[in-house]
Structures are given as C-alpha cells and as structure tokens.
Amino acid sequence: MEKGKLEERSAASERERVVLVAVVRDRQEVREAEEYLDELRFLAETAGLETVATFMQKLPSPDKRTFVGSGKLQEIKEYIAASKEDDGDGSGGVSAVIFDDELSPSQTRNLERELGIRIQDRTRLILDIFAQRATTAYAKTQVELAQLQYLLPRLTGMWTHLERQRGGTGTRGGAGEREIETDRRIIRDRIARLKEQLVKVDRQMATQRSGRGSMVRVALVGYTNVGKSTLMNLLSKSEVFAENKLFATLDTTVRKVVLDNLPFLLSDTVGFIRKLPTQLVESFKSTLDEVREADLLLHVVDISHPNFEDQIAVVNQTLREIGAGDKPVFLIFNKIDAYTYVEKEADDLLPETRENWTLEQLQHSWMARNEGSPCIFISARQRTNLDRLRKDLYGMVREIHEGRYPFNNYLY
Numbered sequence: 001m002e003k004g005k006l007e008e009r010s011a012a013s014e015r016e017r018v019v020l021v022a023v024v025r026d027r028q029e030v031r032e033a034e035e036y037l038d039e040l041r042f043l044a045e046t047a048g049l050e051t052v053a054t055f056m057q058k059l060p061s062p063d064k065r066t067f068v069g070s071g072k073l074q075e076i077k078e079y080i081a082a083s084k085e086d087d088g089d090g091s092g093g094v095s096a097v098i099f100d101d102e103l104s105p106s107q108t109r110n111l112e113r114e115l116g117i118r119i120q121d122r123t124r125l126i127l128d129i130f131a132q133r134a135t136t137a138y139a140k141t142q143v144e145l146a147q148l149q150y151l152l153p154r155l156t157g158m159w160t161h162l163e164r165q166r167g168g169t170g171t172r173g174g175a176g177e178r179e180i181e182t183d184r185r186i187i188r189d190r191i192a193r194l195k196e197q198l199v200k201v202d203r204q205m206a207t208q209r210s211g212r213g214s215m216v217r218v219a220l221v222g223y224t225n226v227g228k229s230t231l232m233n234l235l236s237k238s239e240v241f242a243e244n245k246l247f248a249t250l251d252t253t254v255r256k257v258v259l260d261n262l263p264f265l266l267s268d269t270v271g272f273i274r275k276l277p278t279q280l281v282e283s284f285k286s287t288l289d290e291v292r293e294a295d296l297l298l299h300v301v302d303i304s305h306p307n308f309e310d311q312i313a314v315v316n317q318t319l320r321e322i323g324a325g326d327k328p329v330f331l332i333f334n335k336i337d338a339y340t341y342v343e344k345e346a347d348d349l350l351p352e353t354r355e356n357w358t359l360e361q362l363q364h365s366w367m368a369r370n371e372g373s374p375c376i377f378i379s380a381r382q383r384t385n386l387d388r389l390r391k392d393l394y395g396m397v398r399e400i401h402e403g404r405y406p407f408n409n410y411l412y
Contacts, residue, residue: 015050017083017093018120019076021068022100024058035307036274040100040122042225047129052094053079066110067099077115096120101275105154123150123277130280138201145194146279148187155180155187206289215256216264216400218393219294221319223311224271226302227334230380232268235390252290259394262401267294272318274310281322288322295400297327298393303377304338330396331375332389337382 020040024033033056041051057072066073076097084093096118097111103121111119120128127147134140220228236255254267267290281288291297299315301308319325376392378385 015048016095017052018044018049018096018098019079019094020044020051020054020098020100021076022054022056023062023068024056025062026060030056030058032310035310036100039274040098040125043122043125043129044098047125047132049096049098052083055079062101064104065107066114067101067103067107073111073114080115080117098122098125102277108154122275123279126273126277126280141194141197141201142280145191145198146277146282148191148194149279149282150277152184152187152191155183202289214404216296216397216404217267217290217294218257218264218296218298218397219267219269219291220298220300221269221291221315222271222300223302223305223315224273226271226300226305226311227380228268228271228300231298231300231332231334232266234380234383234386235393236266254290259390259397262394262398264397264401267291272315274314276318288324291319291324291327292322294324294327296396297324297329298332299329300332300334302335303333304335304340328396328400329373330393331373333375333377334380336377336384337379 020037022033022037022040024030037054037056041054044051055068055072055076057068059069063069068076080094080097094117097115098120100122102123103111103119108119108121127143127150130143131140131147134143220232222228232253232255236257252267252269254265257264257266269288269290297319299312301312305311316325319327374392374396376385376389378389380386
C-alpha cells in the first residue's frame with residue numbers, strides 16, 4: 001500500500017506544473033469566473049498538468065497587450081521566479097501559464113517576452129487534449145487540421161530566438177523572416193491536403209449514413225463529461241470508452257439499438273464545452289453531421305454539477321450554431337446519485353436559491369416543463385430509472401417511425 005502511495009506521489013511530481021489566469025469582466029460575477037477557472041483546472045488535469053496557482057483580475061476588458069494589467073503581470077512573474085527558487089535547481093518550477101481565453105498572437109508574444117515562460121491559452125489546451133485523445137486516423141486528421149489552423153497566424157512568435165541571433169539590427173528579410181514564410185507555405189499546403197482528405201472521408205461517411213436504411217436516428221449530445229458514453233453502453237449493450245475526464249470520446253460511435261422489437265440507430269458524439277474552438281467545430285464537421293441529421297436528440301445533463309444550467313445553455317447555443325437547434329429534444333438529467341443540496345437554516349432570511357432545492361423540488365421546477373420538451377431524472381452509473389427511460393425513448397422513436405411510415409406499423 002505504501003509503495004502505491006509513493007508511486008502516486010512520484011507520478012504527480014513528474015507532471016508539468018502550470019499557473020492559470022483569468023480576467024473578470026464588467027457585468028460578470030466573480031463566482032462565474034471562478035467556475036470557469038475550475039473548468040480550466042479540470043482541462044489541465046485532463047491534459048496531465050498540475051495546477052499550482054490561479055490568478056484572477058477584474059478588468060473592464062482584457063488588456064490588448066498582455067491580457068492582464070501590469071501589476072497582475074508582475075505578481076505572476078514573481079510567483080514563477082519564486083517557484084524556481086523553492087525547487088532548488090529550478091527544474092521543477094512552473095513550466096507554463098495558461099489563460100482562460102484565446103490570446104491573440106501579439107498577446108502571446110508579449111507575455112512570453114515578459115514572463116520568460118511558455119504561454120498557452122484555453123484554445124491551445126483543448127487542442128492538445130484532443131490530440132492526446134485522438135485514436136483513429138480520421139480523428140487525428142481532424143485534430144491536426146485544427147492545430148495547424150490555430151498555429152498559422154502565431155508563427156511569428158515562434159521565431160523570437162532568430163530575432164535575438166540577428167543582433168537586433170532592425171533589418172528586414174533576415175533568416176527568421178524567410179524561415180517564417182517557408183513554414184507558412186508548408187503549413188498552408190498541409191492544411192489544403194488535410195482538407196482534401198477530410199472531404200473524401202466526409203463523402204464516405206455521408207454514403208454510410210445514407211446506406212443505413214430508413215431507421216430512426218437518435219444522437220446523444222451534451223456538455224463534456226456528463227455521462228453520454230456510459231448511457232450509450234447501457235442502451236446499446238456495447239463497450240464504448242467512458243472515463244471521468246473531459247473529451248473521453250472524440251470519434252462518433254453509432255450502434256443499432258432495439259427496444260421492444262423497434263430498431264433505431266443511436267450515436268454518441270464529442271462533448272461540447274464553453275468557448276469551444278472554432279477550428280474544432282470546422283474540423284469536426286462530419287462528426288457533427290450525426291447531430292444535424294438525427295431525428296431526435298438526447299440531451300444529457302450532469303445535474304450534480306453546480307453550473308449545470310449554464311452547461312445546458314452552452315449546448316443549446318452550440319446546437320443552434322451547427323444548425324441543429326430545431327431538433328426534438330429529450331432532456332436526460334443524469335447523476336442524480338451525486339446530486340447534493342445545501343439545506344437552508346431556519347433563521348436564514350436570504351432568498352432561497354437553486355442550491356437549496358432538493359432533488360424532488362428540481363423535478364417539479366421549470367426543467368420538468370421545459371417548453372414542452374420531455375425530461376427524465378436518472379443515474380446511469382447506478383441504473384436508476386433506466387426502465388422508465390427506455391419506455392419513454394421507445395414511445396418517442398415509435399412516434400417518429402409511425403409519422404414516417406404510417407402504413408408500416410407491423411413491428412409493434
């Protein structure tokens with residue numbers, strides 16, 4: 001047992017140590033910014049990084065030059081220096097600073113110059129996670145395309161070492177600039193080839209979808225890490241990879257499911273997240289076609305998450321952006337086994353908030369009457385209320401099938 005603990009501590013010490021930074025904008029609550037930072041911390045953990053400190057600053061808008069103000073920048077700089085001193089030889093100090101927004105190329109260059117350390121933003125971190133998670137050739141191609149599209153406008157900052165080698169003469173057309181132009185041309189050519197590859201695969205996948213026959217299509221959607229893959233395994237009796245980390249699933253998985261003699265196709269798709277990089281949305285177009293072409297969306301929600309209402313809004317917004325906002329939706333509130341509430345004290349005069357609601361109160365709130373969309377409360381992990389879910393899902397799929405084939409109902 002002691003050996004296991006030592007190995008665990010050793011593995012933790014080998015992880016890169018990072019600092020997270022966020023700006024609290026005007027009309028934004030500090031609580032909301034803290035929740036965003038918590039999510040960024042989870043993203044860093046998913047990428048195998050250890051967060052050792054977080055910094056927040058209230059600003060009307062991020063500084064155009066360095067994202068944060070000069071005072072906060074100096075505070076971060078001093079923390080990085082102290083971490084290296086505390087470590088002795090500096091090898092285990094902070095290795096990167098990650099910002100909870102997409103930085104402009106100039107902001108990245110300025111921050112690297114000021115802090116003398118690797119700078120990442122939320123977009124780059126998500127792209128790195130996707131690169132780690134991609135297993136199939138198709139997913140790897142999609143991720144590589146997104147990475148190159150992100151990298152292209154940021155090449156200049158990668159050649160600052162050549163600027164120093166030129167001795168600061170201020171001349172133009174030196175080795176660094178020629179190298180940048182060469183790299184830009186190489187990357188543009190690679191992007192063009194990757195797009196051609198994806199177009200071919202997209203055609204193949206479109207042919208596969210059209211060849212699936214006339215079965216009703218159902219797609220699982222939701223915020224990342226809400227339990228979609230676990231639910232997929234239960235409904236389809238398959239073994240789709242599921243893990244308590246963000247973006248456990250990148251490739252779309254399609255399974256044939258039969259409920260009481262009624263077959264339909266069920267697909268599990270990549271999870272959504274706030275500030276989802278536009279490069280990924282473009283690259284994963286074919287994957288998201290499964291959502292666009294579905295007859296019914298099963299919107300899975302982690303009801304135990306303190307910010308699940310915002311997550312619902314993010315998913316709905318993303319569905320509208322990809323052209324699937326008008327699909328019939330079945331809301332599935334998952335993880336009721338992990339839901340907790342704060343019991344309000346009898347002498348507490350503050351107004352009751354959603355955190356003070358019991359699960360029973362939530363079930364009778366606006367969610368149970370969400371603009372006519374049906375909903376259900378379940379625990380996929382403990383298999384709570386799954387029979388009711390299957391019964392409700394059967395009824396919805398049957399209604400779609402009967403509407404499409406009114407004279408072909410011998411299945412029932």
